[in-house]
Amino acid sequence: MTGQVDQAARLAAASARALAGRGPQAEARLAAQGKLPVRRRLELLLDPGSFVEDGLLANALAEDLPADGVVTGRGAVLGRPVCVAANDPTVKAGSWGARTVEKLVRLTEYALAHELPVFWLVDSAGARITDQVELFPGRRGAGRIFYNQVRLSGKVPQICCLFGPSAAGGAYIPAFCDVVFMVEGNASMYLGSPRMAEMVVGERTTLEEMGGAAMHCTISGCGDNLVSDDAAAIEAARQYFSYLPGTWREDPPLAVPEEPLEPFGAGLLPEDPREAYDVHRVIEALVDAGSFFELKPAFAPELVVGWARLAGHPVGIVANNPAVRGGVLFVDSADKAARFVWCADAFNVPLIFLADVPGFMIGSAVERQGIIRHGAKMITAVSEATVPKLCVVLRKAYGAGLYAMAGPAFEPDATVALPTAEIAVMGPEAAVNAVYANKIAAIEDPEARAAYVEERRREYQEDVDLLRLAADLVVDAVVEPERLRDELIARLATAAGKDRRFSDRRHGVPPV
Numbered sequence: 001m002t003g004q005v006d007q008a009a010r011l012a013a014a015s016a017r018a019l020a021g022r023g024p025q026a027e028a029r030l031a032a033q034g035k036l037p038v039r040r041r042l043e044l045l046l047d048p049g050s051f052v053e054d055g056l057l058a059n060a061l062a063e064d065l066p067a068d069g070v071v072t073g074r075g076a077v078l079g080r081p082v083c084v085a086a087n088d089p090t091v092k093a094g095s096w097g098a099r100t101v102e103k104l105v106r107l108t109e110y111a112l113a114h115e116l117p118v119f120w121l122v123d124s125a126g127a128r129i130t131d132q133v134e135l136f137p138g139r140r141g142a143g144r145i146f147y148n149q150v151r152l153s154g155k156v157p158q159i160c161c162l163f164g165p166s167a168a169g170g171a172y173i174p175a176f177c178d179v180v181f182m183v184e185g186n187a188s189m190y191l192g193s194p195r196m197a198e199m200v201v202g203e204r205t206t207l208e209e210m211g212g213a214a215m216h217c218t219i220s221g222c223g224d225n226l227v228s229d230d231a232a233a234i235e236a237a238r239q240y241f242s243y244l245p246g247t248w249r250e251d252p253p254l255a256v257p258e259e260p261l262e263p264f265g266a267g268l269l270p271e272d273p274r275e276a277y278d279v280h281r282v283i284e285a286l287v288d289a290g291s292f293f294e295l296k297p298a299f300a301p302e303l304v305v306g307w308a309r310l311a312g313h314p315v316g317i318v319a320n321n322p323a324v325r326g327g328v329l330f331v332d333s334a335d336k337a338a339r340f341v342w343c344a345d346a347f348n349v350p351l352i353f354l355a356d357v358p359g360f361m362i363g364s365a366v367e368r369q370g371i372i373r374h375g376a377k378m379i380t381a382v383s384e385a386t387v388p389k390l391c392v393v394l395r396k397a398y399g400a401g402l403y404a405m406a407g408p409a410f411e412p413d414a415t416v417a418l419p420t421a422e423i424a425v426m427g428p429e430a431a432v433n434a435v436y437a438n439k440i441a442a443i444e445d446p447e448a449r450a451a452y453v454e455e456r457r458r459e460y461q462e463d464v465d466l467l468r469l470a471a472d473l474v475v476d477a478v479v480e481p482e483r484l485r486d487e488l489i490a491r492l493a494t495a496a497g498k499d500r501r502f503s504d505r506r507h508g509v510p511p512v
Helices: 002-020 024-032 038-045 098-114 129-135 143-152 168-175 194-201 207-211 213-220 230-241 279-286 331-346 364-368 371-384 400-404 428-442 446-463 466-471 481-495
Strands: 052-054 070-077 080-087 118-124 158-167 179-183 188-190 225-227 293-295 303-310 313-320 351-357 389-398 414-417 422-424
Touching: 038 070, 038 080, 038 118, 038 158, 038 230, 052 098, 070 098, 080 098, 098 118, 098 129, 098 143, 118 168, 143 168, 158 168, 158 230, 168 188, 179 213, 179 230, 188 207, 188 213, 194 207, 207 213, 213 225, 225 230, 279 303, 279 313, 279 351, 279 481, 303 331, 303 481, 313 331, 331 351, 331 371, 351 400, 364 371, 371 400, 389 400, 389 481, 414 466, 414 481, 422 466, 428 446
Parallel strands: 080 118, 118 158, 158 179, 158 188, 179 225, 313 351, 351 389, 389 414, 389 422
Antiparallel strands: 052 070, 070 080, 293 303, 303 313
């Protein structure tokens, strides 16, 4: 009996030690960094009383490694079951040991077996070099986590809150997630530290310059949204999840319908097709009030993407923004669109394309960046998307920009145009110059030259007149701005339940 009592006491003490983490001093150091303790993060994320933990006693024989630095288990978010993994930055900076890796492998295996979404709360310095043989190379080593993440991709949402570092190989956990919310000033992602970069390639840099949250959310695109603190990251993750189903087999969750913040009137769009305006106002005038959740707002802002609700139904928005670089598509905006479209299609969220696009950028700089390849990636994603798709031409859709924005050839459920819409290979000025440049140059009299150009421009615009495009069934409907929201709601309602088959194959070979 005494032995049983002693054993129970040992187990109870080990459990209490694991739950307590590294204690008040370690938590005070976290607080000084503006961070929350790992279990407080879980409390904010999960519905009260829903958490069931696995592997609490991992590495319990080592007194300074509570739970081996990672808390894993299942719970509920917004009433729906999820899996969760959360690094404890007070345990050797959240680094990975052999048991850490095993817990993460088991968690992803459980998510695969039960098709449960995974929330990753990341704050880790990477692998413990002292444990590398046990955690790195084997069949159940760290690589298995990434392998399982790839298998989970498109099957269930994978949502990452990045509170601190995600170093070396561990940086791939956020990379394989659908979305990454990064805490400004604390979060970072990098394959090699600044010290390693200096030693290996001779580059002197800082952590913030090389892998900081602001850099990744504005330049590299590896981060999606920059947030102010841990609580804001968790709230963003919960809000993001509210638009998506728990698995690819389900429809997105419905919400209470709301009217837009302001009505969509003709005054929202300038008459001059070259005049800039902010497409966010157009979006807010179409979707349910307060429902637009923008993704990657600081990365390639010439294209706006995000979730919203239309009469309570989740939708994905892809919109050109003429207020930034004229709404022209660049390498980064094509990548941004492709990933978002793939995500929406994976989780059964209909797509609305708001086109006001001069086309893809031209010039030697973007050609060297591979804009043809990146543009083809976006067009591939739009082609493969089998969810209901609506193309709305707000003002102009020129060249391959029409294709990238789900134009008529890409099987949208409808192509709808506002009365201000123009659809053409290029704008009238560029077209006239391309066709008649030599004749224009040969006219010496300035007035005669201007009259000639104006006549050719008029002819060009008559050729692509909107009424003609509607008469030739290029567009399915011409809709007044005040009716556009109702038109979209009605068309999405009739498109529900469409055949989702695209092609019989294993997968395509996308131009990435």
